[in-house]
Amino acid sequence: MADLSTTFTGLKFENPYLLASAPPTESDANIIRAFEAGWGGVVTKTIGLHPVMNVKGPKTKFLRAQNSGTGLSMNRRGNETTLMASWNWELISDKPLDWWIGKLARIKKQFPTRMLVASIMAGSGNDKELHAWQTLAKAVIAEGCDALELNFSCPHMDRIDMGSNVGKDKVLCSVVTQAVKEVSTVPVWVKLTPATSNIVTEATATFLGGADAICSSNTWPSLPLIDPQTLDFEMSVEGYCSSGGLGGPAILPLSMAKMAQMTAAFPDKEFSGIGGVSTFEHALNYFLLGCGTVQVCTAAMLDHAIGPNVIKTLMTGMNDFMDQRGFQSLEDFRGLRRDRVVSHSQIKRPDTVDYHGGYEEEHEGYAKPAVTA
Numbered sequence: 001m002a003d004l005s006t007t008f009t010g011l012k013f014e015n016p017y018l019l020a021s022a023p024p025t026e027s028d029a030n031i032i033r034a035f036e037a038g039w040g041g042v043v044t045k046t047i048g049l050h051p052v053m054n055v056k057g058p059k060t061k062f063l064r065a066q067n068s069g070t071g072l073s074m075n076r077r078g079n080e081t082t083l084m085a086s087w088n089w090e091l092i093s094d095k096p097l098d099w100w101i102g103k104l105a106r107i108k109k110q111f112p113t114r115m116l117v118a119s120i121m122a123g124s125g126n127d128k129e130l131h132a133w134q135t136l137a138k139a140v141i142a143e144g145c146d147a148l149e150l151n152f153s154c155p156h157m158d159r160i161d162m163g164s165n166v167g168k169d170k171v172l173c174s175v176v177t178q179a180v181k182e183v184s185t186v187p188v189w190v191k192l193t194p195a196t197s198n199i200v201t202e203a204t205a206t207f208l209g210g211a212d213a214i215c216s217s218n219t220w221p222s223l224p225l226i227d228p229q230t231l232d233f234e235m236s237v238e239g240y241c242s243s244g245g246l247g248g249p250a251i252l253p254l255s256m257a258k259m260a261q262m263t264a265a266f267p268d269k270e271f272s273g274i275g276g277v278s279t280f281e282h283a284l285n286y287f288l289l290g291c292g293t294v295q296v297c298t299a300a301m302l303d304h305a306i307g308p309n310v311i312k313t314l315m316t317g318m319n320d321f322m323d324q325r326g327f328q329s330l331e332d333f334r335g336l337r338r339d340r341v342v343s344h345s346q347i348k349r350p351d352t353v354d355y356h357g358g359y360e361e362e363h364e365g366y367a368k369p370a371v372t373a
Helices: 028-037 103-110 126-140 172-184 199-208 250-265 279-289 306-327
Strands: 007-008 012-014 018-020 041-043 062-064 081-088 115-123 147-152 187-190 212-217 220-222 245-246 271-273 295-296
Touching: 018 306, 028 041, 028 103, 028 306, 081 250, 103 115, 115 126, 126 147, 126 172, 147 172, 172 187, 172 199, 172 306, 187 199, 199 212, 199 250, 245 250, 250 271, 250 279, 271 279, 279 295, 279 306
Parallel strands: 018 041, 018 295, 041 115, 115 147, 147 187, 187 212, 212 271, 271 295
Antiparallel strands: 007 012, 062 081, 081 245, 220 245
């Protein structure tokens, strides 16, 4: 049997799979169920100090495509549909820090060999907010959490000095990370937003601030579709809508591109891949790009809220893959395809005699070549 355990930021994981900070990790009951199901780690839903009240009505919906046509909707229309993505505009945990105190300690005591990571968030721009980051960090560390994940990535906050607004500012990325590192006795991970033109810029600032690892991607800023019958957004409150986050299968290629940029720029740093993972084949993309762990959300939500079948699939798939190829550990294949992502100018062009403008008849999506009289 292959060894599925791995060491990431100095922490020993029984397997490299974590539940991401999201609805599946919103409570102690869910986290306990997740560990019982076999997840190697759990990242709590983001904990803050400021009061949080979420939107009225549903906070998450799932975008599906009709298998027999081009229909795309969040509204279930028969069983012949394929999951495309999740969409949410849910804010961070509406449970205050005091609610988590005691519960985190009990979870860690019950599962001492599983990695409990606390996601935290405060504001930015002044010393008071930096102290809030430090207060949160010290509180969850005292509970026994094994690592911190700083949320610089939430795409839909109710304050302009939080979430992805921090992750888009290289100065704030560095300053906030440095402030947390000053008081932390455990590894500090930073979750960056993908909504930036060059994520390597923010990654550089984050590592300069002392981050031990970077996690990416969070959900992508987006809007739900408009129902052609009602002319209302498929997610709205009293007719109004706001930008939310797109996750699930649709963002796997997008998140891979962001991750490839960072792992190429920092081949010696540690990364946790997030976005579109439900099977080992999906997770393998992140491992081959250089990630040491992978986090899951959408697939778990659709599998009894915390993904008991998903984690079994991930572990079985990884074990079979490693046995078939003779790999003993994740390190045997981590990063194997990182150097295959190059600039477009480095992709080989054909010899002139073989070049037909890319319009060969056999290529899907192109019209047949014109016939010359």
